[in-house]
Amino acid sequence: MDDSLHQAVTLLIAPGQVVEVRALTDQWIHSGYFDDHEELARQVAALDTDQSVEGIYVTLNEVNRALLSRRANRIKMRLGKKDATTSDADILRRRWFPIDIDPVRPSGVSSSDAEHELALTKAGAIAAWLKEMGFPDPVMADSGNGSHLLYRIDLPNDEMSSALVKRCLEVLDVMFSDRQVSVDTANFNAARIWKLYGTVSRKGDNTPDRPHRQSRVLSAPPAIETVGPDLLQHLAARLPAYPPESKEEKSGLVLSRWLSDHGIGVSSEKSYLGGTLYSLAECPFSSAHRDGAFAIQFPNGAIHAGCHHASCGGGQQRWQELRAKYEPGRAEQREQHERSWRRDRAVTRAEQEGRVAPPASSSPPPEHQVKAFEVLRNGDPLALMLAAFAQEHVGDEILARCMVLSMASQAVKNSDGLHVSVTGDSGKGKTHAFRKMLRQVPDRLKVKGTVSNKALYYMKDLAPRSVLMSDDTELSDSIQEILKSATSNFNEPITHTTVTKDLSCRVCRIPERCVWWIAKKEGTGDDQVMNRMLTCWIDESSDQDARVLAAKQVREMLDPDSFVEESDELRTCRAIWEVLHEQTIWVIIPYSKRIRFNAICNRRNPDMLYDLIKSHAALFFMQRQQKTSEDGTLCVYANEADFSAANDVFTLLNGTAGGQESKMTKKESDLLSLIHRADRSGLTSVSTELSKATTAGERITPGCWKSARPFHSRTGP
DNA sequence: TCACAGTCTCCTAGGAGATC
DNA sequence: GATCTCCTAGGAGACTGTGA
Incomplete structure (x- = not known):
């Protein structure tokens, strides 16, 4: 028997x-x-002379003894489809922790001598590193093309052991x-x-x-020690197995760019837990060695950096240290920024407690709080909100106006609430617009995404005056029913009574004064639901596509330092909403009787105009004439500016930016417009089909809305 | 050739709620 | 109370890629 083969059999197999x-x-x-190892070696030695055999292998771990009966102490040549081999389930215990170090080369070829040598050197480095950690000396072997390290372990064959070994290899x-x-x-x-x-x-x-080589054991300790599970777990914990939490990195720092900007060379990169791991060309933590340093950016933006040398922390997190080294002074700025943010937040919360106007405090309120009150008293809060929105979303101003007025309607006691629906093709920015405007809303007051039919009733922490955003989905019948209830009974909770398992009744509630923002694909949702909402169209024009692209190109040129996650305007807007959410305002429209409507057949439309006026007045409540009613309710008088702003929105929603009265989508409206332009007889045909007079047909044609505003009024207090 | 991991789709069971 | 519908989670199976 070959000596090296005999040594291997004795060493590897009990x-x-x-x-x-x-x-x-x-x-x-x-x-x-085989359980007869002498026979095994004899048959393997004979088989090894067969030049067609690329490699001969054995199962390392303890195999179920029953499998011996498959082919007992004999090698069956050319297995058929029915001949099973060993599966994971056939293993009784894990006896070895195997490490396979291969040179990187094309598949299907042996390694060159240089590649082979590199793998052997790397194995030595790994064994030395593991020894520093407390691992015993391993069995080191030459696999023929690369190198092997084998550590004796004794673990059950279960999922935990499998995960542990897998993690250690990773x-x-x-x-x-x-x-x-x-x-x-x-x-x-x-x-x-x-x-x-x-x-x-x-x-x-x-x-x-690239020669064929005989594999061989290079070295083995006289007595092989068993590595305990604690040591393996210690190894497994050397790197984060999950992306770490990191508020800082959500600011958008791109690690590859940061490394490049600071002249830190990268020798290789690969994927790691969905992110990217960069091996650094030189260790930035120590001058004692060059290799071993790395930095990982996870999908959530978080960063982990370290070095595998024990003297460099053995993989421990050193990112903050690395960043501080290349950005001196940043840590101090960050600390200052966080102190300021905590102070602002504390003051904001303190001021929220039962206040209508800003308190006459001897200590100055935080900057954005002061700005919020300054804007509410003397400025234009709507313009500020639109500007903050425009910083992050290009165009769609009318949709933005609708969203702002929708939120303002939550503060109006005598409003039925304004809800927003926006239609358009996927990918045109409906959801983006919603999300960007929602950044102005305090987190506790918004629900985003999709919900199942009854889920809203069971949300325990759903606060009154929340914004419920439904994302680009088809509305189920059940959700549409909830929407109808929400829009019909804005000032009361929506109740839903179900029967529990013990056949007692349980009443679930969706709180009052919640507004809905619905992003819909073309042609979904029924008209009754749409009737109750501000019906906007997303701007799908090619001009808008070009503007969005231009904005994107500018954004992609930003470096992390010039990237601002929250602008001053955005923070000020949030402070304004914090103030408004504390208010319940009764808006009086003293000129109500002087408003003339061209179309009152849909009774909801006048309601909507009135609500738009009230919402606008609520937004400017500090700049309007006020009184307090007997029950203490703050009353605000709407003025001509409120009417004008509301009328502008409503006009646009019936013209170029929405289908408020017609309930048509943009595509339907464009089609009618085309018919109208092509041939007036076409319009007559459409009117006939719709069973309406030609004038009615004209009215639902967008071109006519442009020339005729829907309301006439003589306004003014 | 085989075993396995990973991904995706389809199907099914079971629970909750509605309806008759 | 029986039956139906809807929703959800989980499993089965097909498929692909990988490595021995």
Whole structure:
């Protein structure tokens, strides 16, 4: 028997242990099970002379003894489809923690001498690193093309052990793999077969540059110590297994750009937990070595940086240290910024407690709070909100106006509430517009995304005056019913009574004064729902596409330092909404009787105009004539500016920016417009089809709205 | 060739609620 | 109370890619 083969069998396989031998050829698999290890070595030695055999392997871990009966102490050549080999479920215990270090090369060829040497060197480095951590000396072997490290373990074959071994390999891969050599992370499964040392590795043709080599054990400790699970867990914990939480990195720092901007060289990059791991060309933490440093950016933006050398923390998080090294003074600025933010927030909360006007405080309120009251008293809050919105979303101003007035309607006691629906094709920015405007809303007052039919009734922390945003989905019948209730009974909670398991009644509620913002695809939702909402169209024009692209191009040029996550305007808007959400205002429209409506057939439209006026007046409540009613309600008188602003919105919603009265989508409206332009007889036909007079047909044609405002009025207090 | 991981789709069971 | 519908989670199976 070959000495090295005999040494391997003695070393790897416990006496009496059943083991599967598997030989791979280009086309076939030969396999047998052995508990007679002398016989195993004899048959393997014979098989190894077969030049078609690329490699001979054994199962490393303890195999179920029953499998011996499959092919007892014999190798069956050319397995058929019915001949099973060892699966993970056939393994009784894990006996080895195997580390396979392979040179990076094209598949199907043996390694060159240089590549082979690199893998052996890398194995030495890994063994040394693990020894620093407390690992014993491993069995080191030459696999023929790369190198192997084997540590004796004793773990049950279960999911936890599998995950632990897998994680350890992943950590070693991150720490040690580079462009030339990689640690194979696929060797974690229990039934994994392993090169039987003493046999020849024959990948591809045997050429001088890439010769076939015999695998062999290079070194083995006299007594092999078992590595305990604690040590493996210690290794597994060397790197974050999940993206770490990081508020700071959500600011949009792009690690690759940051490294490049600061002249930090990257020797290689690869994916890690969905993010990217950059191996640094030189260690920025120590001058004692060059290799080993790395930085990872996770999908959530968080960053982990470190170095695998024990003297550099052995992979521990050192990102803040790295950043501070290249951005001196930043930590201090950050601390100052956070102190200021905490102070602002504390003052804002204190002022929220039962106040209508700003308190005459000897200490100055925070900057944005002062600005908020300044704008509410003397400025134009609507203009500020539109400007803050425009900083983050290009165009769609009329939609923005609708959203602002919708939120303002929550503060109006005598309003039915204004809800917003926006239609248009996917990808045109409906959801983006909603999300950007929602940034002005305090977090506790918004619900985003999709919900199942009854879920809203069961949300325990859903606050009154929340904004419920439904995202680009088709509205189910059930949600549409809730919407109808919400819009019909704005000032009361929506109740829903169900029967529990013990057949008692349970009453669930959606709180009062919630407004809905619905992003819909074309042609979804029924008219009754649409009737109750401000019906906007997203701007789908090619001009808008060009403007969006231009804005995107500017944004992509920003570096992290010039990127502002929250502008002063945005913070001021949020402070304004905090003030308004504390108010309940009764708006009086003293000129109500002087408003003339062209179309009152849909009774909801006058309501909507009145609500728009009231909402605008609520937004400017500090600049309007006020009185307090007997029950203490703050009353505000709407003025001509409120009418004018509301009328502008309503006119646009019936013209170029929405289908408020017609309930048509943009495409339907464009089609009618086309018919109208092409031939007036076409309009007559449409009117006939609709069973309406030609004038009615004209009215639903957008071109006519442009020339005729829907309301006449003589306004003024 | 085989086993496995990962991904995706489809199907099914079970629970909740509605209806008769 | 029986039955139906809707929703959800989970499993099965097909498929692909990888590595021995």
